[in-house]
């Protein structure tokens with residue numbers, strides 16, 4: 074039976090998922106909540122960038138040590154470079170409104186999209202991410218002076234895809250990591266079976282940590298499964314720091330002649346040092362929601378009614394974790410972490426491929442903390458909430474059209490709701 078996603082009357086919990094586009098029978102549900110306001114729990118008071126509330130002193134100490142490292146300018150002796158992304162520390166791209174947040178600083182992803190839809194990330198030409206900065210062309214640590222100057226990377230002429238991805242906030246990501254794989258599979262199945270226009274896909278990718286194919290959940294295309302892998306990939310791609318997971322330097326235009334020029338043997342840092350960066354991200358609390366005003370409450374009702382919640386799923390539940398604050402807890406990311414065909418508005422579409430997320434497929438942006446981001450959508454073009462909805466197309470076109478048909482008062486109410494999450 075096909076059900077219009079926007080006409081649901083209830084929020085359902087089945088297994089570990091709360092989804093907005095189902096009117097499934099009560100039998101398969103763990104329990105039914107009359108509407109999402111019944112889910113409101115007293116929220117522990119945290120500020121942006123705090124650790125999860127209630128962590129043991131030992132875990133708080135790990136969080137603090139991780140934050141210290143995340144906030145430290147990395148030096149060549151820490152393995153920085155030899156090619157990196159222009160800034161020598163994580164926090165420089167993740168500091169709005171506090172350390173651990175977002176920024177407008179982008180990373181550039183390139184590739185070649187062929188007419189038959191196949192995508193070449195141009196690895197031999199320096200892709201899929203570009204590093205335009207080196208450790209100075211002086212190559213201060215280069216053991217072979219004849220290799221100096223070190224060339225900087227340039228955009229290869231073959232690239233016909235060139236995407237800027239701005240740095241998203243990192244609040245609450247330990248909770249996202251702890252969601253069971255089966256939840257994402259169930260959400261995708263449910264959307265396929267019960268929604269008319271919305272049919273998100275799980276992006277199955279190889280988890281570099283376990284070697285198994287698993288549902289990705291991090292990154293613009295849900296291309297990465299665990300925080301250990303994402304942090305290791307940020308270390309190599311943004312800072313040029315090699316790790317046990319990614320032990321090879323990024324080479325300008327794919328030419329590795331200069332690989333030893335950072336003067337530190339690979340891997341530059343140990344798994345224990347990577348784990349410190351990961352601790353900070355994993356143990357950070359979700360963004361603190363603002364109290365809902367009257368208008369925001371009305372906005373929430375409209376958001377649910379016009380189908381925004383089909384993809385921006387309000388509540389997920391974690392599986393088991395050795396950290397009590399991540400163990401079987403409900404949280405409110407306002408995303409299904411699936412990838413959706415986002416269509417193309419005025420020619421705007423994201424055309425890279427990562428895993429099974431091919432051209433136009435992007436992850437539903439989590440809306441928690443949206444009020445802390447200075448300009449919305451992955452390349453900043455959305456600006457405001459209403460500005461972002463304008464660019465929704467593909468599977469999101471129906472919800473967009475319903476939004477555009479609302480009065481400006483109602484649109485404002487939705488914006489107020491979204492920026493309070």
Ligand code: HEC
Pocket residue numbers: 158160162163164165166167178179180238239240241242243246290291292293294300303304307308311312350354
């Ligand atoms: C030059 C800017 C820049 C620097 C430096 C940087 N990041 Fe990021 N970060 C980004 C961008 C851009 C993305 C989005 C990438 C994508 O969507 O594929 C991102 C995404 C992430 C994510 C995934 C967020 C999500 O919602 O899926 C994590 C985790 C992360 N960064 C951690 C780090 C850590 C740890 C460091 C330091 C080792 C770091 N970043 C340094 C720009 C940066």
Ligand code: HEC
Pocket residue numbers: 271376379380381382383384385413415423435436437438439440443446448449450451452455457458461462465468469472473476487491
């Ligand atoms: C079919 C799934 C889908 C539906 C339905 C949908 N969205 Fe989205 N939304 C997305 C995806 C995917 C993105 C990320 C797009 C990007 O960055 O390229 C997004 C991004 C956003 C953003 C920007 C967030 C950020 O951090 O940059 C806002 C705001 C937003 N959506 C609001 C809404 C509202 C309001 C509605 C209802 C009118 C809605 N969305 C309906 C999939 C959906």
